[in-house]
Amino acid sequence: MQKTMQKRKRSEPHTFEQRLEEHRVRLEDELAQLPEGSQRNSVAARIEQLRTAAELNAMLSRPA
16 A cells, blocks of 8 residues: 655745734734733733834834
C-alpha cells in the first residue's frame, strides 16, 4: 500500500494591521458580554491599546 503525502495548504499571511483589527473585534465582542467590573475594564483598556498600536503603526508606516 502506497501512502500519498498531501501538501498542507498554507493560508495567506495576515498583515500586522489585520491581526490588530481581528483581535480588537474579538475583544469588543467579549466586552459586550461582560458585566461591569475589573475584567470588563481590563478588556476595554486592551482595546484602547490595540487602537493606539494601530495608529502608531500607521504613522510609522507613512513615507517620510
